[in-house]
Amino acid sequence: MRIGRVVKVSGPLVVAEGMDEASIYDLVKVGERRLIGEIIEMRGDKASIQVYEDTTGLGPGAPVETTGEPLSVELGPGLIESIYDGIQRPLEAIAKIAGSNLTKGIEVPSLSREKKWHFEPKVKTGDEVKAGYIIGTVQETSVVTHKVMVPFGIEGKVKSIKEGDFTVEEVIAEIETAKGIKEVTLLQKWPVRKGRPYAQKLNPVAPLITGQRIVDTFFPVAKGGAACVPGPFGSGKTVVQHQLAKWGDAEIVVYIGCGERGNEMTDVLNEFPELKDPRTGESLMKRTVLIANTSNMPVAAREASIYTGITIAEYFRDMGYSVALMADSTSRWAEALREMSGRLEEMPGDEGYPAYLGSRLADFYERAGKVICLGEDGREGALTAIGAVSPPGGDLSEPVTQSTLRIVKVFWGLDAQLAYKRHFPAINWLSSYSLYLDSIGQWMNENVSDEWVALRTRAMALLQEEANLQEIVRLVGIDALSEGDRLKLEVAKSLREDYLMQNAFHDIDTYASLDKQFKMLKLVLAFQDEAERALKAGVYLKKIIDLGEIKDKIARSKYIAEADINKIDDIREELKTVIDKLIAEEGVVIA
Template sequence: MSTGVIKKVAGPLVTATGMQDANMFDVVRVSEQRLIGEIIEIHGDEASIQVYEETSGLGPGEPVESMGVPLSVELGPGLISNIYDGIERPLEEIRKLTGNNLKRGVEVPSLDREKEWKFTAAVAAGDEVEAGDVLGTVEETVVVTQKIMVPPKIKGIVKEIREGCYKVDDVIAVIGTEQGDKELAMMQKWPVRVGRPYQKKLAPNKPLVTGQRVIDTFFPIAAGGVAAVPGPFGSGKTVIQHQLAKWAEADIVVYIGCGERGNEMTDVLNEFPELIDPRTGESLMKRTVLIANTSDMPVAAREASIYTGITIAEYFRDMGYSVALMADSTSRWAEALREMSGRLEEMPGEEGYPAYLGSRLAQFYERAGDVISLGKDNREGALTVIGAVSPPGGDISEPVSQATLRIVKVFWSLDADLAAERHFPAVNWLKSYSLYLDDMEKWFNESVKQDWMKCRQEMMALLQDESELDEIVKMVGIDALSPADRLKMETSRSIREDFLHQNSFHETDTYSSLKKQYMLMKLILGYYKEAVDALEQGAELNPIISLPVREDVGRFKYVPEEGMESEYNKIKDEIHDQALKLLRKEEL
């Protein structure tokens, strides 16, 4: 271990001398209080250290000790349902030790060393194993079974395997390798800045179904894909991420509150244990890991929090699970990067952000993917990353938004005007996009209905036409439009209000299955087709617009899943019948 002394303290940045034997990204303990930090720059025997705790009271001459290992997380049973800070310290355990106000220099293991877990072996003595092979399983919660895997770079013969109840650091297997016997516990450590290895990355060709109509139908994200949610204050970024955490078809959720307001994080901590997972009937927390690094916590730990979160997510991905990671928000993380860069006196880039902002963002987002994990059984796991971006004043031309957009393939543009109109989710359908659409067209057409993508394109065309017609209306009034164009405007209003608007607090409308989304699309387009036919056969526009069945179409989204089939058929027939009566001038 390398030891030195403090030379200078500048907020969370500490400069120490006598550190010539230390390495970049080594974890260090600073002063007698043993504050935890990480080396981020070395010049000769001088090391610049970002300290993950409050540095007030530190001064020159105090000792600094390098631990000789990079910042790493502990991976094993006990992660699920836990709440960590940005460097994987369990906040509940720290609270038991120190009370509600976190004290400095507290050393608490990330995984409980006293709790025993029941380990069930999946291999026997004499079996040959390699990196990624499953040694056995532990039922972590009623929802999640954790697979205990052979760590990377280990290959050999199982000499001993133990079954029963053990602590995370007890030896449960002995592997005979070319370098000698290796004792393995249920827990392994992994450096957070290094992506976990896998066999190969697959093409993203199936969606992560979220139950949110504007996302699944218009701008879907692939399982293993990356998405950005930029939007100004109050536009609903956090609510969208909460909805995805609750409803997305992911086995595991990792939620990183990176520099967010404390009250928002409190909402998450209070809400998630009470939410019932619709697929399992259990609390959502039983498949969730929370990382809470609020805006009043030390800024340097914010920089580490997204790496901590994505390493934990990769660990579950390696088991063959589908993992959804929410980072809220990467703008706060970039601000921490900017602050540390300024204290290091690096040459600033655009708006003061460091020149390496884009590459750091890419390093984070590129760790997402649909992969074949290590191991002989070729498990497929997916890690989907959804990052919120909080551009100042909602201006997405700022560096963090632009650097993010160059990396991600899905862009859900949140609109302050839509939020002001109480249209939620406030995703602007004209500015948003998904580059996964072509890859997933085959999946949607085969798994839902053959004309899914055709219906989506028809609805998108109507919305784009409405935007152009709206400009004419603003200039010369709606009377200047032809009946056909006014019908387009009216149908587009139905798409906006009945399809795109979704009430996250309504017990039925909060989640919409793909089948239900398809039915609602067909009802709206079915009305439009019948209305166009009636118009061409001489019907008046106002009676067409005022057909009573339109209210039934609007209410279809509130119909429970079990009754939607019969209601759909009833409304579809009603659309046709009312259009015929209109042409025959019969009373509706």
């Protein structure tokens, strides 16, 4: 261990001399209280260190000890249901020791060293294994089977393997390699700033089904894709991410509260254990890892939190799981990056952010993906990254939003005006986009209905046409429009209010399966088809619009339970009958 001395303290940034044997990104212990820090810059024998704890009381002359290892996370049984801070300190375990406030210099292992896990081997003595091979399993929670993999860099023949109850540090297997016998435990470590290896990256084509109609139908994200949710204060970013975490068809959820308000994280910590997982009927926490780094925690740990989260997510991806990562929000992470860059006296870029903001964001989002994992079985895993962005004043032209948009393929733009009108989710259908539409559209046509893409395209065109017609209405009034155009406005209103609006707190409307979404969309567009048929037969538009009962049934189709979705087809048949009757009353013979 090399000992240096502090020569400068500037908030979370500490400069130490005598560190010529240290390397960039080495983990160090600073001061008598051994505060955790990471070297982020080297100049000669001077190291600039970002300290992940409060540096109050630290001064020149304090010792700095380098560990020679990078900032790493502990990976093994016990991750699920845990609540960590930005550098994987277990908050619940710390609370039992030190109370509700983080104590400086406290050292608590990320994974419990006392708890025993039942290990069941999947290989036998004499088997040849390589990195990524699954050698056994641990039932981590009632819904997650933890697959124990051969650590990266180990290849050889299994010399011995045990079955039974073990702590994470006890040896479960010995592997005979070219460099001698390597002992394998349930615990692995991995540096957070380095992506975990895989065999091959695949093109993501299947959607992450979320049950949110505006997402699945209009702006889907692929399993293994990357999406961002920018929006001003109060537009519903956190609720959107909660919905995606709860209803998205991912097997593991990693939720990172990066620099968020303490009360928002408290809501998450209180709500997630109470939420009933629709996939399993158990608590949502049974397949969730939470990382809480609130805005009053040390700013440097905020910068590390998204790397901690995505490394844990990659670990479960390597087991062959589909993982959804929620980062809320990357703007707070970028602010931490800006603060550390300013203290390092680096040349600022746009709005004071460092010039490397874009590349750091790319490093994070590019770790998402669908892959063939290392191992003998060619298992596939997917990591979907969804980052919230909080642009100041809702200005989407600011650097964090623009840098993110250059990387991700899905943009769900939240609109304050929609939120003020109580339209939730407040995703603006005119400014949002998804670059996965072609591949996911093909998947939808094959797995839901061959009409999916055609209906989606028609509905989107109708919403865009509505925006143009509204401009004309504002200029010259609605009387200037033809009956056909006024009908389009009526159908577009139905699309907005009956289809796109979704109540996150309603037991039925909070989630819509793909089949239900398809039937609802077909019903709304069937109203347009039938109304146009009536117009051609000479029926006045006012009579069509005044069809209160059938229109009310269309509007309330969102509240039909999943078990009864065939009733939506019955409403469509009833609609045809009502229009036939209306045409007959006008004295027109039906063809």
